[in-house]
Amino acid sequence: MSKKINFEIVTPERTILKDKVESITIPTQKGQITVLSGHIPLIAILAPGEIIVKNEGKDKVYMAVSGGFVEVLVNKVVILADTAERAEEIDESRAQEAKERAEKLKEEKRGDAREFAALSAKIEKEMARLKVARRRRKI
Amino acid sequence: MPANTRDILRRIKSVNNTKKITKAMEMVAASKMRRAVNMVLATRPYANLSWNTVLHLSQIKGTEFHPLLKKKDKYNKILLVLISSNRGLCGGYNVQIVNKATKSIKKHNDGIKKTEIITMGKRGAEMIVRQGYNVVSDFEKPDLATGIHEVRDLSNLVINGFLKEKYDKVMVAYTDFVSSIKQVPRVKQLLPIDLASDDEYLGIVGKDERVGLTKEFIKEKAEKYLKKEKHSFEYLFEPNDKEVLNQMIPRLIEVQLYQALLEANASEHSARMLSMRNATDAAGEMIEDLTLYYNKVRQASVTQEISEISAGAMAMNK
Numbered sequence: 001m002s003k004k005i006n007f008e009i010v011t012p013e014r015t016i017l018k019d020k021v022e023s024i025t026i027p028t029q030k031g032q033i034t035v036l037s038g039h040i041p042l043i044a045i046l047a048p049g050e051i052i053v054k055n056e057g058k059d060k061v062y063m064a065v066s067g068g069f070v071e072v073l074v075n076k077v078v079i080l081a082d083t084a085e086r087a088e089e090i091d092e093s094r095a096q097e098a099k100e101r102a103e104k105l106k107e108e109k110r111g112d113a114r115e116f117a118a119l120s121a122k123i124e125k126e127m128a129r130l131k132v133a134r135r136r137r138k139i
Numbered sequence: 140m141p142a143n144t145r146d147i148l149r150r151i152k153s154v155n156n157t158k159k160i161t162k163a164m165e166m167v168a169a170s171k172m173r174r175a176v177n178m179v180l181a182t183r184p185y186a187n188l189s190w191n192t193v194l195h196l197s198q199i200k201g202t203e204f205h206p207l208l209k210k211k212d213k214y215n216k217i218l219l220v221l222i223s224s225n226r227g228l229c230g231g232y233n234v235q236i237v238n239k240a241t242k243s244i245k246k247h248n249d250g251i252k253k254t255e256i257i258t259m260g261k262r263g264a265e266m267i268v269r270q271g272y273n274v275v276s277d278f279e280k281p282d283l284a285t286g287i288h289e290v291r292d293l294s295n296l297v298i299n300g301f302l303k304e305k306y307d308k309v310m311v312a313y314t315d316f317v318s319s320i321k322q323v324p325r326v327k328q329l330l331p332i333d334l335a336s337d338d339e340y341l342g343i344v345g346k347d348e349r350v351g352l353t354k355e356f357i358k359e360k361a362e363k364y365l366k367k368e369k370h371s372f373e374y375l376f377e378p379n380d381k382e383v384l385n386q387m388i389p390r391l392i393e394v395q396l397y398q399a400l401l402e403a404n405a406s407e408h409s410a411r412m413l414s415m416r417n418a419t420d421a422a423g424e425m426i427e428d429l430t431l432y433y434n435k436v437r438q439a440s441v442t443q444e445i446s447e448i449s450a451g452a453m454a455m456n457k
Binding site for chain 2: 008010011012013014015028029030040041042043044045069071078080
C-alpha cells in the first residue's frame with residue numbers, strides 16, 4: 001500500500017475536507033495535475049474546475065473549485081480555494097440558471113472589457129460546478 | 140439614600156427598568172456574538188494556512204525582491220489600520236485597543252505626525268483623533284461582516300499605498316478573540332511580509348498569547364515536510380514564482396484584514412455581552428439592597444406610629 005497524503009482544502013468560509021488520501025487531481029492554470037505521495041514541493045495557481053480525491057476502498061470525492069492556490073509539500077497538500085463545493089452540495093438546476101444568466105449578460109456587455117472578463121470568469125466557474133454536479137448524477 | 144418610602148420605591152422602580160434594558164442588551168449582544176464567533180472560527184484555518192504559506196515563501200531564495208516582501212532598512216512612514224467598535228457600552232474594549240496601538244506607534248517613531256492611521260469603527264476614530272493622530276481615512280465597520288468583499292477597498296488602498304512607497308510598513312491593530320471571556324488587543328505587521336519582524340507583531344490569529352509561535356510553526360513545517368526529504372526551500376512554481384506571488388499576496392492581505400475584522404467583531408460582542416451582564420448583576424444587587432432599606436424604613440415608621448398612638452391613648456386614660 002502506498003503512503004497517504006495529508007490533504008486539506010479550505011475556503012475563507014469553512015474547511016471543506018480534511019483527510020488522509022491517496023491521490024488528488026487538481027486543475028491548475030497550466031493544466032490538470034495529479035498529486036501522489038512523494039511529489040516535490042509545488043505552489044500553483046488554481047483554475048476553475050474539478051478536484052478529484054481518491055482514496056482506497058472509498059468512493060472518489062468530487063469538488064468544484066472556482067480558483068485559489070495549492071501548496072504541495074512532502075506528503076501534505078493544502079488547497080486555499082476562493083470557493084469550493086462538494087458535488088452533493090451543488091444544486092444543478094441553479095448552477096445551470098446562473099450560467100445562462102451570466103451568458104446572457106455577457107452578450108449584452110460586449111463593449112465593457114472589464115465586465116466581460118468578469119462574466120467570462122463567472123461562466124467558467126459555473127461550468128465547473130455543472131460538470132461536477134453532473135458527474136455525481138452519472139455515478 | 141432617600142429618607143421616605145415613596146422616594147425609595149421610585150428608586151427601586153427606576154433601577155428595575157435599567158436592569159431590564161441591560162438584560163435586553165445582553166441578549167442582543169449574545170446572539171450577535173454567537174454568529175460572529177462562528178464566522179471567526181470558520182475562517183481561521185484559511186487565514187492561518189495562507190499566512191503560513193506566504194511566510195514560508197518569503198523565506199525562499201529569489202523571492203526577497205518581490206515589492207511586497209522587500210524589507211526596508213528604516214521604517215519612517217507607517218500606516219496603521221485600527222479596528223474598533225461603532226458603539227460604546229462594551230467595557231474597556233476600545234480603550235485597550237487604542238492604547239495598544241498608540242504604544243506601538245510610539246515605539247516605532249516618536250513623531251506621531253509621521254504615522255498615518257486608517258480607522259474602522261467610530262469609537263476608536265474619535266479617540267485617536269482627540270489624541271492628535273493623523274487619520275487619513277475612515278471606513279465604516281459592519282456590525283456583522285457578511286463577506287470578504289467588505290474589506291476589498293481597504294486592502295486595495297493598503298497594497299497600493301505600500302507599492303507606491305507611500306508607506307514603509309503597514310500594521311493592523313485589532314482585538315484578538317481568544318474566548319468569550321478573554322480578548323487580547325494585538326498589533327500585527329501586514330506589510331512587508333516578514334518572518335523576522337519583532338515578536339510583538341507576530342502571532343497567528345486566534346492563538347492567544349503564544350506570540351512568536353509562527354516562527355516555530357514555520358520551522359517545524361520546514362523540518363517535517365521539506366528538509367527531511369532534502370527538498371529544503373526548493374519549490375516548483377506554476378506558472379512562475381512572480382505570478383504566484385503577485386496573485387497570492389494581495390489575496391492574503393485581504394484575508395488577513397478580513398480575519399482581523401472578524402476577530403474584532405467577535406471580541407466586541409463578547410465584551411459587550413460581558414459588561415452588560417455585569418451591569419444586570421449590579422442592578423439586581425442594588426434592588427436587593429434598596430428593598431431591604433425600604434422595609435427597614437417602613438418598619439421604623441410603623442413602629443413610630445404605634446408608639447405615638449399608644450402614648451396618646453395612655454395620656455387620654457390618665
